[in-house]
Amino acid sequence: MLQRRSRRNAIFRGPGGAVLAVVVLAVIAVVAAALDSPPPPVAGQARVSDGDSFRLGEKRIRLLGLDAPELAQSCTAADGRTWPCGRAARDRMAQFLAAGPADCRPEDTDQYERLLATCSVGGHDLGATMVAEGLAISAGRYWTEEAAARNHRLGIWAGDFDAPRTWRDDHPRPQGISGWLSALGL
Template sequence: MLAIVILAAAALLAAVLDQPLPPVAGKARASDGDSLRLGEARIRLLGLDAPELAQDCDGADGRPWPCGRAARDRMAALLSGGAVQCRPEDTDQYGRLLATCTAGGSDLGAVMVAEGLAISSGRYWTEEAAARQRRAGIWAGGFDTPRDWRDDHARPQGAFGWLPTFWPRI
């Protein structure tokens, strides 16, 4: 009998903890090409990876251009049209909501990838293939993937090394 009670309590706890995250909506502002703020909520778009804000890419002529700023500016333009609706699916290690968001009826991730201002990372493969074929945005010349760029330009850990991972206010 005790085993049944324990299993029932565990099942109830799992059901409570596995509740879907509620949608969020409102006026948003761009943080970079794949993340935004909606009120106090920090949101990272799912299925894409945009160049980092300080990242440059090579243009068709081989000259560098600020692709990270261009991606952020395009995201800001997409967000300026009014309310944004986001469907969170999870949170990441930084406490950001991981979500698919729309503005003006358009999927923000699909637009960013289709315009060559982000790469697909699990979704938007069709949009990436079309952007590559058109040599749109980052596909016009050479670039480091955002992941490789982040790895090569790691932020300094500070005086306490790895401790901020556990105690971020140190």
């Protein structure tokens, strides 16, 4: 038994064994990187979905690092009036997307098979701009932009609002056709 173990380990002994071990590890690293590589970049004219997502051809894109109010979400202005902050975020995103083709660098996909990406139009980072204008909160990126929007009381920061995640949790989407019919009052 001892003799067999020493034969197995003999492959990796000496200078040639060290090189072989490095080569084996390099091959494993290359295979792992290829299996875990991000999706390729995508670009083109986009169609808005809401304040942090859109379609680029048949691909659905969700911007990374921010969370915009949901389309049906309302916020409270400084004077106490409610305003449709979700629609305002969507409309502003539509304006950015109308300015030219979107250039997106996907990093991953989510559970809904959307590409999770950082995107720009005309060299302007869409996520940074939405957060800087107070139409989205930072969610892992864009902390500086959020702090500036808060300090200047821009957009949602001018009054009161529920964080988009909290709003989604409190307003679950209807499931199935009967859920949608009941949501429509039918």
